Amino acid sequence: MSTEEKSLHFIEQIIEDSLSSGFPQDKLRFRFPPEPNGYLHIGHAKSICLNFGLGLKYNAPVNLRFDDTNPAKEEQEYVDAIKEDLKWLGFDWTEELYSSDYFQQLYDWAVAMIKNGKAYIDSQSSEDMAIQKGTPTQPGVDGPYRNRSVEENLSLFEGMKNGDFPEGSHVLRAKIDMKSTNMLMRDPLMYRILHRHHHRTGNDWKIYPMYDYAHGESDYIEQISHSICTLEFVMHRELYNWFLDQIYDDSKVKPHQYEFARLNLNYTVMSKRKLLQLVQENIVNGWDDPRMPTISGLRRRGYTAASIRKFCDIIGVAKRENVIDVSLLEFCLREDLNKTALRVMAVLDPIILIITNYPEAKEEWLEAENNQEDENAGFRKVPFSRELYIEREDFLEEAPAKFFRLSLGREVRLKNAYIIKGESVVKDAAGNITEIHVTYDEDSRSGSGSEASQRKVAGTLHWVSIKHALEAEVRLYDRLFIDEAPDSHKEKNFLDFMNPSSLQIVKGFVEPSLSDVKSDEKFQFQRLGYFNVDKDTSEGKIVFNKTVGLKDAWEEKGKKEENLLMNTQKEINKYVKEKDENNAVLILNSIIENIKSIDNYSLIIQTIVKNIKNDNNSLLFSNLILHYSDKVKIKDIEEESLTKLYTMSLKSQMTAVRILAIQNLQNDLNNYTHFEAQLIEMKSGEKNEKVLHLLNDLKI
Secondary structure, eight states, rough: OOHHHOOOOOHHHHHHHHHHHOOOOOGEEEEEESSSSSSSSSHHHHHHHHHHHHHTTTOOOEEEEEEOOOTTOOOOHHHHHHHHHHHTTTTOOOOEEGGGGGHHEEEEHHHHHHTTTTEEOSSSSSHHHHHOOOBBBBOOOOTTTOOHHHHHHHHHHHHHHTEEEEEEEOEEEOOOTTTOSSSGGSSEEEEEOOOBBTTTBBBOOEEEEEEEHHHHHHHHHHOOOOEEEEEGGGTHHHHHHHHTTTTTTTTTOOEEEEEEOOOOEEOOOOOHHHHHHHHTTTSSSSTOTTSSEEEEEEEEHHHHHEEEEEEHHOOOOOOSSEOOOOOHHHHHHHHHHHHOEEEEESSEEEEEEEESOOOOEEEEEEEEOOTOTTTTTTTEEEESSSSSEEGGEEESOOOOOHHHHHBHHHHEEEEEEOOEEOOOOOOOHHHHHHHHEEEEEEEGGGGGGOGGGOOOSEEEEEOOOTTOEEEEEEEEEOOOOOSSSSOSSTTOOGGBBBBBSSEEEEEEOOOGGGGGGOTTTTEEEETEEEEEEEEEEEEEEOOOEEEEEEEOOHHHHHHHHHHHHHHHHHHHHHHHOOOOOHHHHHHHHOOOOOOHOOOOOOHHHHHHTOOOOOOHHHHHHHHHHHHSSOOGGGGGGGGHHHHHHHHHHTTTTHHHHHHHHHHHTTTTTEEEEEEHHHHHHHHOOOOHHHHHHHHHTTOO
């Protein structure tokens, strides 16, 4: 096998095998078949890159087909958005097609199936049909309408088509096998009545085909050779083939379905239903909100098409589901923007810096490199004057040794400018610093080649000349959810994990070179991150969206929280050993504050469960987290783990563990009654007054 063959993913290998077995290359045909019931998201990008990538690799046509069979959820707005997203990603389609183009053909085939005894009209309620269909372990049974005559079925189907019946009164079902081990084969629905306006066919139709019926037949009409879908459709393949068998003409290509693993991204929800909920409840500002995982949202935030295509290429095409870290997507973006984004200076949390020995009326235009990664990017001029804005966090009046920014008595360099030294500060009545006064070394101008300019200093700061600064609205976007898997926790609403800091709007100041920016232009604000010009920008108003930071802040935050919990557990040992009561209280308060500061729900749950073991300090840690964390509720812990925690804690020799276990049980009405007998037994033998007081308060 050649090196190139080894690098083929499994779908490419399937195609290569087809070609080797004699399938004509000119018969290869692919499609991307979105349902226009929402905007495309990053998960769709993987399918888009796969299907259109195969078209490019094999010089084969790729259709864009809208599976528009449900007018209750589909809109022209979604069709237009999908087309725009595909174009933006860099792909073009051979033909623009719609399942609704085939409504008459699908209807004619359904009539033929009725005549052949392969379909019938069922008039049961949906509840009765569900019962009659059985369960995965119990076979279904024939319904009361399964053996209707062909004539009656045809008459009813015609009436359904003409709008003679209300929604829900009849459906058309395929007659397959009610005892099949695959529940999808137990007489699946083919048509339902919907008195709805369709975005393309208007009110022409009163019945609409189900996805499972229309999808494969549409593939056949278009002569798609390889119908590629995600793994949740594995069980649908048998039905896909069955429907094709009813119409297949061996002079034509028979499509085959192949499944690959969908893209699952952490800190994200991919369900269109949940994304629609975010939009409809105004939790986000529309489908293109820069916090959304939609293609339009990513585009507005400042993602590039190249970075998304690169991301899809890196994650590859696999048969097994896994979760991809969103930081990989951000890495692909940084790598792309690093090469292309112009560097500029902006200050988002400004404090005034005055160079006291710089002439008041003087100003200079200093040379600044646009992008050191691009030798063709050139240089620009930035204005420098006596009064500047710098970032508030870049100054400390008294700084620790490892603070590599400005402080009193310390030197730093102003980017592209001079070395300055902190001299004094001005404060308001409340003691807040309002101005920083510094002096500069006139001989230290960057790039001058002087001895002073080459002097090593603590760090380099970005800045903006106040006299020349442009005001800008800067929208600081962050991840929409604070949990890795917001929609995977039992009995928890994914909205419980919304990040309250996912959007902060600040007034910033930028250098004057940005006066004529256009929507979707991208820049690196030096030392701050990458920013995109938002479409809300207009004359006299500049709006930037933060695209991504220069570093993975979430990875750092995750490590910090993990380390904090580890260190907090060590503090438990100190607390238990501390003899001085006042010191013990201080340690305990510190432990509680640490617990309250942890945001990562999954990490908290894991830590609680991991520490349910026959060790007093560990049990104390679990109970403290359960009692004081506002991110986790008692009901979030699995029943088995919770029972084990209470049982062991109530028997603990450590008073603090017993007290916390009783307090947690007081807040857990579901489990309280199960432990009443153990609490009564404790009361009769308990020696500690605090524990006895708690038990007496329980009134048991």
